[in-house]
Amino acid sequence: MLKRLPTLLRWLRRQVRASELLFLGLAILVGMVGGLFTVLVGAASRMVQHLLFGLPPELRLSGAASLSFPVLLALPAGGAVLVAFNWIVQTRKRALVDAVEANALHGGRMSGPDSAIVAAQTVISNGFGASVGLEAAYAQLGGLFGSLGARVMNLRRADARTLVGAGAGSAIAAAFGAPLAGAFYAFEIVIGAYTPAAIAPVVAAALAGAQVAQRLGVVPYVVSAQPGPAIHxxxxxxxxxxxxxxxxxxxxxxxxxxxxxxxxxxxxxxxxxxxxxxxxxxxxxxxxxxxxxxxxxxxxxxxxxxxxxxxxxxxxxxxxxxxxxxxxxxxxxxxxxxxxxxxxxxxxxxxxxxxxxxxxxxxxxxxxxxxxxxxxxxxxxxxxxxxxxxxxxxxxxxxxxxxxxxxxxxxxxxxxxxxxxxxxxxxxxxxxxxxxxxxxVGWVRTLTAGRMMRKGFATISGDATISELRRRFPLGSTSRVVVLDGTGRYTGIATLAVAFAEGANADSAVATICHAADATLSPEQDIAQVMTRFDETGSDELAVIDAGGEVLGLVTETYVRRRYAEELDKAQRELFGER
Known part of the structure; x- marks a missing residue:
């Protein structure tokens, strides 16, 4: 049976990727788990508060009539506990990624250890009385389960982002007993758009999260007031x-x-x-x-x-x-x-x-x-x-x-x-x-000059004459040649149309017809920065160079704008669920 498990998982992945109904079922499962962990996190925080502040079972901390100074020493003690916890997990040097950042920049990929740290920090802070809410922990864990589900099922980027939003929305729905609010939280805050393809899974997950909390007997955050007159x-x-x-x-x-x-x-x-x-x-x-x-x-x-x-x-x-x-x-x-x-x-x-x-x-x-x-x-x-x-x-x-x-x-x-x-x-x-x-916008960050550049480019020394350039590169063989100095560093780009133009002095050095000498790109610049650079320089092509001035490749404006249009169209199709 264990030997067949990888085969079964591959089959299940194909089915979930191909079937909206199965994807809906996965979203419901994520919503149920998100609702369950919302209940557990809330219970853990309330238990800490009741133990530390001696509250009766029916009372929350902010509802206490008064608190004595000795009891309030729990506040700095909580700060010390948080410091100790942060010291224990100090091996994690980078910033912790939440659901919003994960969906905006990382295609819905969230870290389990990161999310556990965020949840623990939030429970410590809220449990010891600091003036912060638990919703950050709720949404973090709900989004994490969506991300893990997408990773296990090897889902597409757009589906992974939807599942992260569904998980976070289910957590908010469970906390407030408000499925519609949870669903709109997913759309507006975590996904960033109202997508037709996401309506069913997000709403289903929010309903599942709210139902799990209700079935466990948890009283949601009640927001109510005496009904007032109609608004005119x-x-x-x-x-x-x-x-x-x-x-x-x-x-x-x-x-x-x-x-x-x-x-x-x-x-x-x-x-x-x-x-x-x-x-x-x-x-x-x-x-x-x-x-x-x-x-x-x-x-x-x-x-x-x-x-x-x-x-x-x-x-x-x-x-x-x-x-x-x-x-x-x-x-x-x-x-x-x-x-x-x-x-x-x-x-x-x-x-x-x-x-x-x-x-x-x-x-x-x-x-x-x-x-x-x-x-x-x-x-x-x-x-x-x-x-x-x-x-x-x-x-x-x-x-x-x-x-x-x-x-x-x-x-x-x-x-x-x-x-x-x-x-x-x-x-x-x-x-x-x-x-x-x-x-x-994560795809903008990943589509860099280093990924878009063409590596197979012609080169010539800047000291060579234009006649030598004509001999080595006849018309039609290429359109541009990278010009290098005596040490092999970039000095500009020579266009063959200019070299073969009437009136060009064949005995002049190639360096005299170079352009874009100061206009270059670094390999890590993203496509938005690359297009801005093209607009600033007015050049049709730019060289990608490293820190030492060595040419890594060439990027043309036509290709960059075509790639941008293709990625934008792809993102638009995913937005409307066209697979």
Whole structure:
């Protein structure tokens, strides 16, 4: 039986690659595993919190009425534990790849050890009370199982990217009990496009993940409020303004994390940053325990109870500061749920201030909280339809969902115009990457000058005469010749049409008719950089040289642009499922 296993696996791979129905079944399996591990990761984090902070079984950390100073020493202790864990896995020098980066640059390939490290770091950070969410770990593990499934089945690049998105979406669906939100998360955040070929597997995986969590008896993150009145025209205008305010706050939050991170790296050793960050969180937690962890219980309390506006403003400031400190000082996690919680506070505060300004309520506080929640999450995480579906599945209120969409689109547009990044792509930008979404641009990085160059090229010394060039290379034998100096280094390109042109001095040196002497390419430059170089130089051909000036090959503009068009067409066909 074991001897037949490789043959059976090869047969199964062929069937999955050829059958959309079997690929759908694989996506459902990935979704089930993604949902299961979402449950396990959430349970592990909650268990750590309950043990450390002495919480009753029904209470989450952010819902505690108060916490004493000795108990809050768990925060710097968590920083020390995180430092110890990072030291244990310090052999991994390169940056850890998440699902968004994997789909954008690596064709959906994710590392198992990388993902395990990310998940463990996130559980430690959240479990010890840092103001970070677990959604990063959920999406990381869900995407990993999609990537592993694609690798085992030897799937095409486009199918692998779809499966990674399906896995990540199933994890979010399981966490929130919201399959549509999970599916749109996959499309908008992880895949980077709404692809017809991906609809069935992504939605099926999200449904499977949500069902697994439900069958295991896990209570999802409940986002609810008392149903408010229907939204009318002026309400859309007011909520659009709220969306703009959330966009500005989201940009400030992301830039704040980057500034604090840069400052802490400059002034503190990497071994001290998380522990110092833990100490800085203690006064914020003493001010309000709602600043800690992701904020699930705090969100429920602030949306369902009558709370003074001053208290809302205090919690908003404390939570925003705690999130910036946590991430800026090296704790691992994301801003997904933190942005949802902060958005509800902004919406609540906005509705309350309008009511005070006009002397009577203008907006329903519950509605405003949900609109603010979605708008700020869109500013930070991205995905306007993801957040709209989250609100719709939580409330069933279509009128409110329309206002959520309006505010989310205002928020998304402003963030793209003024900032250009979501939180995940902003962190990549700080690392030197240029991607702004999970759209597949990995093929651009792999299609380099070294791969496109033609190695069989004619050469001649720059000291040779034009008559010798004519004798060695008659018209029709080639179109261009690489000119070298006495040491064999590149000095330019001679075109035979110029050498044979009427009026050319046969006794002159070949070096006198050279062009593109200073316009060269290095073998690692990608196709986008190569095309930019052609535009800058105006040359029809460029030489690819190494660091020592030795010519490795030639690249022509015609060939480069044809290859770009072919790859673009291939990517477009894959986008629409044309195999």
């Amino acid at each position: 025209t002026m309400g859309y205008v007011a909520y659009g303004t709220l969306g703009a305010a959330c966009a500005l706050l989201g940009i400030a939050l992301m830039r704040g994390v980057a500034l604090v991170e840069a400052g802490s790296r400059r002034w503190l050793s990497g071994n001290l940053r998380p522990a110092v960050g833990g100490f800085l969180l203690i006064p914020l937690a003493l001010l309000s325990p709602q600043a800690l962890s992701a904020g699930h219980s705090a969100l429920h309390i602030d949306m369902t109870e009558a709370v003074p506006l001053g208290f809302i403003a205090l919690v908003l400031l404390a939570k925003a500061t705690a999130s910036i400190v946590s991430l800026g000082f090296g704790f691992r996690g994301g801003l997904f749920f933190a942005s949802l919680f902060l958005g509800t506070l902004v919406g609540h505060l906005y509705a309350g201030i309008l009511g005070l300004a006009f002397g009577h309520p203008i907006l329903n506080i519950g509605n405003a909280s949900l609109v603010g929640m979605a708008a700020l999450a869109v500013a930070v995480v991205g995905g306007p339809f993801t957040m709209a579906m989250l609100v719709l599945e939580a409330t069933g209120n279509f009128s409110l969902t329309g206002a959520v969409l309006a505010a989310s689109l205002v928020s998304s547009t402003l963030v793209r115009e003024l900032f250009g990044y979501s939180f995940s792509t902003w962190r990549l930008h700080l690392r030197g990457e240029t991607i702004t979404s999970a759209r597949d």
